[in-house]
Amino acid sequence: MTRxxxxxxxxxxxxxxxxxxxxxxxxxxxxxxxxxxxxVALKRNRHSMLxxxxxxxxxxxxxxxxxxxxxxxxxFRPDVIVHLAAQAGVRYSLENPRxxxxxNVVGTLNVMEAARRLEVRHLLMASTxxxxxxxxxxxxxxxxxxxxxxxxxxxxxxANESMGHAYAHLWNLPTTMFRFFTVYGPWGxxxxxxxxxxxAILDDRPIDIYNHGEMYRDFTYVDDLVRAIxxxxxxxxxxxxxxxxxxxxDSLSPVAPYRVVNIGNSDKxxxxxxxxxxxxxxxxxxxxxxxxxxxxxxxxxxxDASLLQRLTGYRPQTDFRDGIDxxxxxxxxxxxx
Numbered sequence: 001m002t003r004x005x006x007x008x009x010x011x012x013x014x015x016x017x018x019x020x021x022x023x024x025x026x027x028x029x030x031x032x033x034x035x036x037x038x039x040v041a042l043k044r045n046r047h048s049m050l051x052x053x054x055x056x057x058x059x060x061x062x063x064x065x066x067x068x069x070x071x072x073x074x075x076f077r078p079d080v081i082v083h084l085a086a087q088a089g090v091r092y093s094l095e096n097p098r099x100x101x102x103x104n105v106v107g108t109l110n111v112m113e114a115a116r117r118l119e120v121r122h123l124l125m126a127s128t129x130x131x132x133x134x135x136x137x138x139x140x141x142x143x144x145x146x147x148x149x150x151x152x153x154x155x156x157x158x159a160n161e162s163m164g165h166a167y168a169h170l171w172n173l174p175t176t177m178f179r180f181f182t183v184y185g186p187w188g189x190x191x192x193x194x195x196x197x198x199x200a201i202l203d204d205r206p207i208d209i210y211n212h213g214e215m216y217r218d219f220t221y222v223d224d225l226v227r228a229i230x231x232x233x234x235x236x237x238x239x240x241x242x243x244x245x246x247x248x249x250d251s252l253s254p255v256a257p258y259r260v261v262n263i264g265n266s267d268k269x270x271x272x273x274x275x276x277x278x279x280x281x282x283x284x285x286x287x288x289x290x291x292x293x294x295x296x297x298x299x300x301x302x303x304d305a306s307l308l309q310r311l312t313g314y315r316p317q318t319d320f321r322d323g324i325d326x327x328x329x330x331x332x333x334x335x336x337x
Contacts, residue, residue: 063107264303
């Protein structure tokens with residue numbers, strides 16, 4: 001593997017993955033729309049850091065701009081494509097659903113078309129734990145039926161999974177979809193809970209705690225997440241000869257070189273415990289504003305990451321208290337607080 005095209009390199013996860021690969025000596029081409037969903041300066045600073053590596057090049061354009069994406073892909077000729085760019089945010093999808101269809105459905109189709117045309121060795125695309133929707137049987141496993149999405153964001157990601165399977169089947173395109181579980185860490189997005197909580201506590205503003213804190217999340221530290229993606233790059237799925245040859249618990253499709261993989265810490269953490277850890281790291285209590293459950297939200301997520309471990313020998317394991325401490329150090333340094 002020498003050349004990897006990553007969409008969303010100015011984003012939180014794309015930045016960390018690109019940095020990891022560049023440090024290994026891999027050539028990385030980034031593609032990012034630099035949208036103003038959150039602070040563009042943060043995105044530009046991430047790209048600036050990546051630009052310090054000789055092996056990095058980047059294009060600034062939207063996924064919906066098929067010509068720009070095709071020109072970038074044709075010039076770079078990637079061996080692997082990792083598609084991370086998306087309109088993110090569960091709650092924002094209640095306000096602006098069309099942005100999710102444009103970016104996450106139309107944009108993803110453009111990425112898949114480029115991957116098909118260039119016959120890349122492996123296409124990896126980001127999904128989300130939100131596709132499990134109203135499922136209550138936990139920990140969530142990749143072989144569970146997942147047809148009860150609760151937001152347009154989750155629905156577009158489930159659509160990506162279905163589209164990816166169709167392309168894998170039709171064009172024999174090795175495709176891995178990974179489902180993220182509540183990713184956090186340095187250089188995180190300002191709309192994510194940890195960022196918002198730390199910022200508010202340091203500024204003596206109240207924090208909104210939904211469902212009165214009785215929520216559980218499988219918090220996954222970003223370095224663990226991108227390490228898992230890096231290892232999955234080297235495990236492209238292969239179309240099985242027979243359905244009977246698929247091992248129990250493997251989400252490998254019986255009719256395509258296609259697989260879904262959870263990436264999570266395999267540990268559900270109560271939101272109130274997460275907030276307690278933030279307060280301990282900051283040495284300052286939060287002003288807590290307890291609120292009811294927000295529309296489209298779910299009370300708990302929890303990953304079964306045994307398939308990831310079986311495929312790669314690796315599973316995320318950073319304790320949330322350690323991850324919070326690392327984020328707080330970055331936040332204080334970056335914002336001078």
